[in-house]
Amino acid sequence: MSEPTDEQVADLAGALDRLGRRFKLSDTAQGGRPLAEIDKLILQHVAAHPGCGPSDVARTFGVALTTISSATDRLAKRGLLERLRPSEDRRAVALDLTEAGKTHARALQDMYQSMFRDMLRRLTPAERAVFIEMVSKIA
Amino acid sequence: MSEPTDEQVADLAGALDRLGRRFKLSDTAQGGRPLAEIDKLILQHVAAHPGCGPSDVARTFGVALTTISSATDRLAKRGLLERLRPSEDRRAVALDLTEAGKTHARALQDMYQSMFRDMLRRLTPAERAVFIEMVSKIA
DNA sequence: TCAATATACTACGAGGTTCGTATTATTCAA
């Protein structure tokens, strides 16, 4: 299998650069200041993995455990997330979203979804499946 | 032209999520603490547009002008960038990279390039052209 | 059993980043 050409690499770089600029979700956090990037990631992760712990989150996103501790603190103060002590291991903390948190997470999800939908809309129906296949292959 | 299906949107979301996690460039800023994200963007932008001004940079990346002022200050202190007063408009500032800055920008560029090359390598030579075409179309 | 060690997390504070307001310098317009 031959190497990608320099021109191909440059073309991809340019295209991804434009893509990143075009699809940059506007962070209109309803009701207050916008959430920090890590906070949004945590919200998404806890939505997908209810009851997970801070250590798990820290490992997933490659940040310090104390950073997650601060972030979950922020989110708890805002009423988006709650921390429970499970009885199996009383050192641990189980993270769960409140109703407000779930609503917020769903709103984020929707923003991402409509962004991805807009991307796919620019391709023909035939191309869409191919594109998704290729991205999956790369990832 | 029909809409993308919800499943396609979800598949793309999942694939891009994995892709983002897989291709996250390790920020080994040589000689000191790593640069902030905006600093790297500025370095790249000034490399591509020598002599541009802070306002231009702020508009390009959608951040406050004062943020760019702080950032260029950081970069200047590190000896990566210099600010000159052009004689045409003495209010303005022309940003340019020093030799060290150019070296650093080139290193960043190389990291991105090898990342993009790795992505393309996962596709067959025939697929690569198609993929680049599609990404360009979306962007 | 119980002491030593490991594990899960939080408290606190230092260092750094962003951005709004106020300010300086320069240019443009009437």
Place this chain on the structure above:
DNA sequence: TTGAATAATACGAACCTCGTAGTATATTGA
């Protein structure tokens, strides 16, 4: 020439990240 607009910086408040130290609980091994 004076007033408004433009380009940028100074300063400070608010915030984020992470290292160190500390608390509470679980596990291990003599």
